[in-house]
Amino acid sequence: DAGITQSPRHKVTETGTPVTLRCHQTENHRYMYWYRQDPGHGLRLIHYSYGVKDTDKGEVSDGYSVSRSKTEDFLLTLESATSSQTSVYFCAISESGTGGNGYTFGSGTRLTVV
């Protein structure tokens, strides 16, 4: 039941290069989120979207940008990757803007910046 898929699943990139991660959903949910998860920090929100072309910053948005040109796709771009952006990135989707039904997460992208 892959209603949400992330690509790539793993990526190794060099410091200073741009990187784009993709989140694709087939559930037609309005809300989409990008999180990063690091040991000792838990899940931290990077950016989220509340509709096509409607996005907003989360608590750790510096160094990241997003775009949502279609309901089903939410892209996360690291403009110039740094070693501190080595992390596991999760995309999530939600029907409700209040989070009342919880989120569904993608399988994650493991990004290593060397």
Place this chain on the structure above:
Amino acid sequence: RKEVEQDPGPFNVPEGATVAFNCTYSNSASQSFFWYRQDCRKEPKLLMSVYSSGNEDGRFTAQLNRASQYISLLIRDSKLSDSATYLCVVNLYGGSQGNLIFGKGTKLSVKP
């Protein structure tokens, strides 16, 4: 005070044991509450919602105490497959953390 706090554990218990996790949240305006389960190197998955009257799903029981602002998860007759990290999640509409606030998780290890 952090928005959602959990004991990080690890909780190491034998098979068949009963184990309880607690979680406290700081904002009394929160309206929805969840427990998520996250296996090692996997995504978080919704385990169960938490309702004011308390709710049960098989061996799992979740309770909410709004007055004290805490949520609990009880696992009875622990199985090896219950080994995972359990995330307490609370909704709070708006803000830079988004609509769902995630605790850092409590790690459970069930031993034979």
